Amino acid sequence: MTEQQQAQKITQVPVSLGARGYQIMIGEGLLADPMPYLADILPRPKLALVSDDVVAARYGPALMAALADGGVDVDLHVIPAGEGSKCFAELERLCAALLDFGIERSDLVMALGGGVVGDLTGFAASVLRRGVGVVQLPTTLLSQVDSSVGGKTGINMAQGKNLVGAFHQPRRVLIDLATLDSLPERERKAGYAEVVKYGLIDRPDFFTWLERNEAAVLKGDKQAQAYAVAESCRAKAAIVVADERESGARALLNLGHSFGHAIEAFAGYDGRVLHGEAVAIGCQMALDLSVVLDLCSQADADRLRQHLAETGLPHRCTDLCTGLSADRMMDLMAQDKKVSAGVLTFVLSRGIGRAFLSRDVPPDVLRGFLTANLI
Ligand SMILES: NC(=O)c1ccc[n+]([C@@H]2O[C@H](COP(=O)([O-])OP(=O)(O)OC[C@H]3O[C@@H](n4cnc5c(N)ncnc54)[C@H](O)[C@@H]3O)[C@@H](O)[C@H]2O)c1
Ligand SMILES: O=C(O)C(=O)C[C@@H](O)[C@H](O)[C@H](O)COP(=O)(O)O
Numbered sequence: 324m325t326e327q328q329q330a331q332k333i334t335q336v337p338v339s340l341g342a343r344g345y346q347i348m349i350g351e352g353l354l355a356d357p358m359p360y361l362a363d364i365l366p367r368p369k370l371a372l373v374s375d376d377v378v379a380a381r382y383g384p385a386l387m388a389a390l391a392d393g394g395v396d397v398d399l400h401v402i403p404a405g406e407g408s409k410c411f412a413e414l415e416r417l418c419a420a421l422l423d424f425g426i427e428r429s430d431l432v433m434a435l436g437g438g439v440v441g442d443l444t445g446f447a448a449s450v451l452r453r454g455v456g457v458v459q460l461p462t463t464l465l466s467q468v469d470s471s472v473g474g475k476t477g478i479n480m481a482q483g484k485n486l487v488g489a490f491h492q493p494r495r496v497l498i499d500l501a502t503l504d505s506l507p508e509r510e511r512k513a514g515y516a517e518v519v520k521y522g523l524i525d526r527p528d529f530f531t532w533l534e535r536n537e538a539a540v541l542k543g544d545k546q547a548q549a550y551a552v553a554e555s556c557r558a559k560a561a562i563v564v565a566d567e568r569e570s571g572a573r574a575l576l577n578l579g580h581s582f583g584h585a586i587e588a589f590a591g592y593d594g595r596v597l598h599g600e601a602v603a604i605g606c607q608m609a610l611d612l613s614v615v616l617d618l619c620s621q622a623d624a625d626r627l628r629q630h631l632a633e634t635g636l637p638h639r640c641t642d643l644c645t646g647l648s649a650d651r652m653m654d655l656m657a658q659d660k661k662v663s664a665g666v667l668t669f670v671l672s673r674g675i676g677r678a679f680l681s682r683d684v685p686p687d688v689l690r691g692f693l694t695a696n697l698i
């Protein structure tokens with residue numbers, strides 16, 4: 324770590340994937356002076372920056388000025404904010420803009436924004452000239468703790484979330500905690516659901532820490548945010564390193580997502596249900612289903628319910644998604660990428676911090692559970 328990084332209290336989390344490995348750099352104010360964290364990987368003094376209209380307006384000018392001061396000429400492409408931009412039309416527009424910019428195979432594209440910008444830009448980078456580099460500059464809590472790390476990229480289809488995509492690891496992830504200060508409260512809470520997910524998967528002590536520090540994280544205490552973001556990145560990196568392309572353990576990161584993605588697809592990607600909100604509901608449903616299957620104690624499922632309620636996150640499907648029937652939910656869940664030979668691999672739980680994968684959920688039990696929890 325350089326002297327400047329030490330002075331600025333930068334936390335580094337490595338994602339040790341050999342030739343595809345990279346550093347996650349976490350600190351406050353990194354985007355105000357990004358060159359020290361990028362100079363070693365910039366191929367030429369020209370790069371493409373992708374953002375959404377909200378983030379571009381707020382953070383684009385200062386970032387571009389800082390890069391210009393460092394001698395880097397930036398070409399900005401702006402997409403409309405919101406989940407609706409994870410679609411073929413925006414992908415095509417972005418690819419055309421990057422080709423017009425003159426993107427070369429050795430170039431880097433920078434994604435400045437939340438998971439929508441990161442997933443779309445990462446996917447474009449994975450296919451342009453069969454693969455150009457991408458740097459993630461995540462500006463939402465969700466993207467800082469989850470989507471910027473691990474290389475999953477993609478777009479949505481009417482049939483389901485992220486059904487067209489690729490694995491494409493970033494070259495670097497720069498997390499500026501200062502950007503969280505302008506994030507709307509609802510978005511902060513939604514991102515917090517993915518933080519809670521890591522506690523539920525395999526970090527029970529982290530879950531206990533979150534129970535005591537959730538208000539500090541959400542209200543903007545920088546020390547608490549730095550710890551929560553770094554611990555989340557460490558949790559995700561450990562799983563990604565063990566199973567980069569989800570042939571096994573990485574599916575644990577999908578805790579709550581089989582239910583959550585079905586809820587998002589039903590709602591139609593129009594902002595009515597945010598990804599993190601759907602994940603909060605999905606995590607609660609995963610633990611409640613585990614109780615029904617006699618795998619998890621009622622006390623642990625209730626502990627999660629209480630934590631989500633205290634946070635102000637939705638935790639019942641009916642909180643956000645009325646009219647979704649058990650049959651429709653089962654149809655939507657059939658599109659889950661964890662389905663093989665027609666059987667869905669569920670992420671279930673034996674308690675807080677004890678998630679595991681199961682292909683043994685009887686369809687009639689699932690139907691009964693959904694019927695009791697929907698509409
Ligand atoms: N690739 C992965 O591993 C992965 C992991 C988790 C989620 N995701 C995906 O991420 C997406 C959700 O990402 P998200 O929650 O970041 O949503 P988002 O990208 O839609 O951002 C949320 C909203 O906040 C605004 N915003 C962003 N940063 C801001 C800031 N600093 N200040 C003010 N406003 C700001 C955006 O303009 C947008 O309106 C979903 O599509 C989900 O599927 C992907
Ligand atoms: O990185 C992963 O692996 C995850 O599953 C992280 C999830 O939070 C994220 O929402 C991811 O995009 C879901 O992946 P998918 O393959 O189920 O679409």
Ligand SMILES: [Zn+2]
Nearest residue numbers: 517580598602
């Ligand atoms: Zn997610």
